[in-house]
Amino acid sequence: MTTMSISATHTDSHTAVTSNGQSFIATPAAISLGRGLDLKNPVLLASGTVSYGEELRSLCDLSRLGGIVTKAISLEVREGNLPQRMVETPSGMLNAIGLANVGVENFIAEKMPSLRTLGTNVIVNIVGKGVEDYAEVVTRLEDVEGIAGYEINLSCPNVKGECIIFGVDAKATSEVTRTLRRITPRHLMIKLTPNVTSIAEIALAAEDAGADSVSLINTLVGMAVDYRSQRPVLKNITGGLSGPAVKPVALAKVWEVFQAVKIPVVGMGGITNFEDAMEFFVVGAKAVQVGTQNFVYPNISEKIAVEVEGYFSRENSVKFSSFIGSLKI
Amino acid sequence: MTMQPLYDLPLTVVENIRLTSVTNVLVLDAPVIAPVIRSGQFVNVKVNGFHQPLLRRPLSVHRVVGSQIEIMIRIVGIGTQILYDAPVGTALQTLAPLGNTFGYNRDDFDTALLVSGGIGVAPMAMLEETLLKRGKKVVNFIGARSAPDVITRGLTNIHAATDDGSLGFKGNIVRLLAEELPQFNGERLRVFSCGPNRMLESLAQFCNERGLPCEVSIESIMGCGIGICYGCPVRVRGEDGLAHNQLLCQYGSVIDAKEIMFEV
Ligand SMILES: Cc1cc2nc3c(=O)[nH]c(=O)nc-3n(C[C@H](O)[C@H](O)[C@H](O)COP(=O)(O)OP(=O)(O)OC[C@H]3O[C@@H](n4cnc5c(N)ncnc54)[C@H](O)[C@@H]3O)c2cc1C
Ligand SMILES: Cc1cc2nc3c(=O)[nH]c(=O)nc-3n(C[C@H](O)[C@H](O)[C@H](O)COP(=O)(O)O)c2cc1C
Numbered sequence: 006m007t008t009m010s011i012s013a014t015h016t017d018s019h020t021a022v023t024s025n026g027q028s029f030i031a032t033p034a035a036i037s038l039g040r041g042l043d044l045k046n047p048v049l050l051a052s053g054t055v056s057y058g059e060e061l062r063s064l065c066d067l068s069r070l071g072g073i074v075t076k077a078i079s080l081e082v083r084e085g086n087l088p089q090r091m092v093e094t095p096s097g098m099l100n101a102i103g104l105a106n107v108g109v110e111n112f113i114a115e116k117m118p119s120l121r122t123l124g125t126n127v128i129v130n131i132v133g134k135g136v137e138d139y140a141e142v143v144t145r146l147e148d149v150e151g152i153a154g155y156e157i158n159l160s161c162p163n164v165k166g167e168c169i170i171f172g173v174d175a176k177a178t179s180e181v182t183r184t185l186r187r188i189t190p191r192h193l194m195i196k197l198t199p200n201v202t203s204i205a206e207i208a209l210a211a212e213d214a215g216a217d218s219v220s221l222i223n224t225l226v227g228m229a230v231d232y233r234s235q236r237p238v239l240k241n242i243t244g245g246l247s248g249p250a251v252k253p254v255a256l257a258k259v260w261e262v263f264q265a266v267k268i269p270v271v272g273m274g275g276i277t278n279f280e281d282a283m284e285f286f287v288v289g290a291k292a293v294q295v296g297t298q299n300f301v302y303p304n305i306s307e308k309i310a311v312e313v314e315g316y317f318s319r320e321n322s323v324k325f326s327s328f329i330g331s332l333k334i
Numbered sequence: 335m336t337m338q339p340l341y342d343l344p345l346t347v348v349e350n351i352r353l354t355s356v357t358n359v360l361v362l363d364a365p366v367i368a369p370v371i372r373s374g375q376f377v378n379v380k381v382n383g384f385h386q387p388l389l390r391r392p393l394s395v396h397r398v399v400g401s402q403i404e405i406m407i408r409i410v411g412i413g414t415q416i417l418y419d420a421p422v423g424t425a426l427q428t429l430a431p432l433g434n435t436f437g438y439n440r441d442d443f444d445t446a447l448l449v450s451g452g453i454g455v456a457p458m459a460m461l462e463e464t465l466l467k468r469g470k471k472v473v474n475f476i477g478a479r480s481a482p483d484v485i486t487r488g489l490t491n492i493h494a495a496t497d498d499g500s501l502g503f504k505g506n507i508v509r510l511l512a513e514e515l516p517q518f519n520g521e522r523l524r525v526f527s528c529g530p531n532r533m534l535e536s537l538a539q540f541c542n543e544r545g546l547p548c549e550v551s552i553e554s555i556m557g558c559g560i561g562i563c564y565g566c567p568v569r570v571r572g573e574d575g576l577a578h579n580q581l582l583c584q585y586g587s588v589i590d591a592k593e594i595m596f597e598v
């Protein structure tokens with residue numbers, strides 16, 4: 006893992022040029038996740054909660070953020086599941102969108118041009134039905150400019166293999182990661198599902214196979230039922246739980262993984278404000294992603310980023326790098 | 335998709351008018367939004383500052399009066415209950431303007447039949463005003479369960495139908511429309527509608543069978559209102575004749591009756 010000379014520039018902001026040629030504002034909360042993924046601050050937008058950034062632009066200054074993770078991209082165009090595919094639950098929501106997306110070719114032609122102008126790191130979230138799908142999407146994106154890294158979404162069934170979720174199996178996680186590592190010199194972030202017995206074991210498998218970082222948590226499997234009609238509320242029957250309700254689970258998982266691996270950990274799950282983000286840093290997250298809360302307050306990520314930078318620029322306050330994983334037990 | 339600038343502003347409740355025990359109108363001070371919002375568009379309101387309820391609630395614009403906008407609310411759950419109870423002075427964080435508009439600017443009709451069911455009357459007051467300004471003739475058909483549920487605020491020239499017959503025609507609104515349609519023979523008609531999906535489905539079928547132009551304002555669960563959650567698809571007939579998902583908050587909420595497909 007490459008460490009940028011960020012610690013030297015902790016108190017004063019200045020512009021530097023990073024290995025991937027992008028100009029990089031070294032704010033007091035700047036951080037490198039390795040292999041050229043250098044963040045001006047540790048606040049990213051989570052996959053599936055911001056589309057491809059276009060809609061949010063007029064409401065939120067995305068150039069103030071460390072990066073944007075796109076909606077999952079697959080080889081083929083996907084319409085997603087039939088409605089109803091979302092339902093609110095206590096302090097959270099369930100979704101079963103079904104990874105609806107424009108497909109890799111349309112993504113390159115229609116979405117990348119505007120993503121390049123956002124002034125922030127673009128991380129492409131990738132989903133596939135088999136190892137070959139992941140490999141083909143990454144290969145197709147390799148010579149596309151303006152991509153800072155890939156986040157690999159393993160919370161989907163391997164329909165070409167044994168039809169289990171990739172991310173619940175250390176071997177499958179390792180196989181996908183190893184395959185992609187051979188293809189790309191770009192940052193490879195492996196996104197972990199919490200729906201497993203030992204998330205640390207999966208994280209270690211990803212690390213051993215060459216991942217540059219791991220991000221967690223993806224949504225928790227959940228269900229909503231209407232007893233009157235005796236039907237599931239979601240057409241898909243089950244969905245993924247997100248929002249404030251999952252934050253305690255997410256904090257525990259990030260802490261567990263932080264203790265197990267050496268590569269950077271990117272934390273998410275129920276972050277709604279500056280305080281929530283800070284809690285994730287304390288348990289070991291080097292960066293955070295904001296998801297569901299974008300639906301509630303479209304400019305919340307910008308607000309959190311500004312407050313995090315503000316906190317670490319205050320005189321006598323702790324350095325961001327030493328705050329990460331500083332949980333006192 | 336609307337290319338208008340979006341605003342996310344705290345709007346202050348200046349008046350809470352209780353129309354019935356389950357329906358009210360909130361008058362909101364909205365000097366930025368009032369001049370730009372159009373008939374058929376909606377707003378997305380955070381009902382309080384807490385995590386419960388978490389998501390915003392989509393609501394049509396009922397009327398624009400000067401620098402104020404009015405929304406009409408029917409209680410169905412926690413969010414609408416909070417809005418029904420909202421004290422004067424409350425600031426409601428509001429995203430607007432959202433969605434497309436009713437086709438009030440078209441010149442292929444002279445008489446507008448506004449067909450609404452239940453809380454579907456909410457957007458009709460602004461639509462009627464907009465149409466009258468353009469010299470159109472406006473006739474309202476309003477369906478409800480029972481007489482006290484028939485809300486006519488801001489509407490004129492009303493034909494009502496109730497399920498229990500306590501006011502106007504006894505039966506559903508589409509049957510009333512069928513009975514009264516002959517009197518409009520020879521007029522260039524267009525139907526504008528809003529109400530429960532079941533009513534819109536039978537109305538769309540009725541209009542499509544008769545070649546009567548019709549547009550419907552649809553409801554769906556909405557996570558964001560701005561096209562980032564993908565939670566609001568409705569089924570729309572594509573150019574290939576097949577059903578496709580379209581995000582209601584971007585594609586609608588007003589959709590041509592010939593395009594919308596209700597069965598899932
Ligand atoms: C474009 C549009 C315009 C609307 N205009 C109006 C209006 O002018 N006046 C009015 O009273 N209602 C209107 N509705 C319906 C209104 O949004 C719902 O009644 C409201 O969201 C219910 O929230 P709740 O917390 O009271 O109910 P709950 O049942 O507790 O809500 C749970 C979840 O389901 C969603 N939901 C429940 N019912 C509906 C519904 N019928 N449509 C969409 N989402 C729903 C809620 O938003 C929330 O996410 C409109 C809906 C849409 C999509
Ligand atoms: C509507 C919705 C769609 C999502 N789509 C994706 C996706 O395409 N790929 C992915 O890796 N994660 C997806 N996620 C998971 C989020 O990126 C995030 O891991 C999760 O929601 C927890 O964070 P939050 O509580 O801040 O939302 C989605 C979440 C939501 C709510």
Ligand code: FES
Pocket residue numbers: 555556557558559560561562563564565566581582583584
């Ligand atoms: S409501 Fe979120 S995409 Fe339409």
